[in-house]
Amino acid sequence: MKINDVIKYLDKRFPIELASEFDYPRVGFNIGNVNNQLTKVMLSLDLTKEVVLEALKMGCNLIITHHSYLFDPLYKIDFSLNRGEIIGLLYENEVSVYSMHTNYDVGVGGVNDSLAKMLNIKNIKIINNEIKANNFLRYGNIKPISFKNLINEVKKTFNLTGVRAVGKLDDIVKTIGIVGGSGGHKEDLENALTSEIDCYITGEIPLNIAIDAQNANLKLIEVNHGVEKFAFDYLKIDLEIDLKLQEKVFITTINTDPLITI
Numbered sequence: 001m002k003i004n005d006v007i008k009y010l011d012k013r014f015p016i017e018l019a020s021e022f023d024y025p026r027v028g029f030n031i032g033n034v035n036n037q038l039t040k041v042m043l044s045l046d047l048t049k050e051v052v053l054e055a056l057k058m059g060c061n062l063i064i065t066h067h068s069y070l071f072d073p074l075y076k077i078d079f080s081l082n083r084g085e086i087i088g089l090l091y092e093n094e095v096s097v098y099s100m101h102t103n104y105d106v107g108v109g110g111v112n113d114s115l116a117k118m119l120n121i122k123n124i125k126i127i128n129n130e131i132k133a134n135n136f137l138r139y140g141n142i143k144p145i146s147f148k149n150l151i152n153e154v155k156k157t158f159n160l161t162g163v164r165a166v167g168k169l170d171d172i173v174k175t176i177g178i179v180g181g182s183g184g185h186k187e188d189l190e191n192a193l194t195s196e197i198d199c200y201i202t203g204e205i206p207l208n209i210a211i212d213a214q215n216a217n218l219k220l221i222e223v224n225h226g227v228e229k230f231a232f233d234y235l236k237i238d239l240e241i242d243l244k245l246q247e248k249v250f251i252t253t254i255n256t257d258p259l260i261t262i
Contacts, residue, residue: 001243003062003096004034006041009243010064010100014110018103018133026068027103031087032096038062040248041239043232046256047097049082052089058250061095064235066111066228068099104231105136109238111180112138114231118157119178119201127191137191139177147171147199147219154201158227162261166210167219173198180228184209193218203227226257 007029019027041062042055047069055063069086079088090097104110108131116124116138124140145153148169155163175197179188183202189209192200199219213220232251239249 001038003036003038006038006062007034007098014100014103014107016103018106020102020134023102026071027099027101030068030070030097030099031090036061036094042250042252043236044252044256045226045229048256049086050254051252052086054252054254055095056093063095063097065099066101066104068101069097105180106131109234111228111231112136112178114234115178115180118230121176127195136179136183137177137195139195139197141175144172144174147173151221154221158223160223164222165220166214176201181225189213224257224259
């Protein structure tokens with residue numbers, strides 16, 4: 001099997017047409033040689049030197065990331081600096097990198113579908129029932145629970161030391177929605193309100209959005225951006241089954257999200 005066989009599979013499942021406009025030049029095959037024979041695959045939220053070294057140790061020559069390493073243009077490559085050093089390691093060891101970002105967020109079985117499953121949302125819904133670019137929200141019913149207990153369940157599910165929240169802790173929550181990553185934009189809040197959920201879970205919520213949610217009686221739970229990494233648990237299984245890559249797909253043990261709540 002060649003690296004290109006894995007890429008074709010991912011391109012079909014999470015086509016670039018599902019990516020947000022800003023993502024178009026960034027998603028897809030980033031670095032390497034698609035014609036090389038595949039050895040093993042490493043899955044990682046981000047690409048860091050530690051992730052590359054782990055991939056080399058495990059014998060992987062394809063790294064699949066959620067966040068593109070080449071998100072911002074590179075005008076100079078200095079192998080003595082971090083970003084250049086990583087590129088040098090990839091080149092010297094013929095390791096390829098493939099990234100899928102917002103197309104993976106919205107695609108069937110992607111980030112937000114996976115996170116919704118982890119939260120035990122029943123009959124997961126999508127606005128207008130349409131898989132398309134920028135349609136990130138997944139929402140639906142859960143077993144009725146107090147907001148305080150829901151917060152604790154979210155922390156436990158995503159292995160978080162803490163979260164930020166908006167809402168009365170004793171209120172009962174029956175419907176929730178989630179957007180992995182950065183879902184604190186005005187349009188995200190509008191989608192959450194349109195879906196008529198009791199609680200919206202996402203990352204990177206600014207103060208003005210929190211105030212607007214409070215005024216609209218919408219509860220919020222702010223989680224780390226890095227909870228997106230849990231979607232790889234599902235992708236690993238899919239790759240192993242669909243491409244017969246048993247014992248050849250690994251999820252990095254490196255935590256690439258440096259932010260913690262104390």
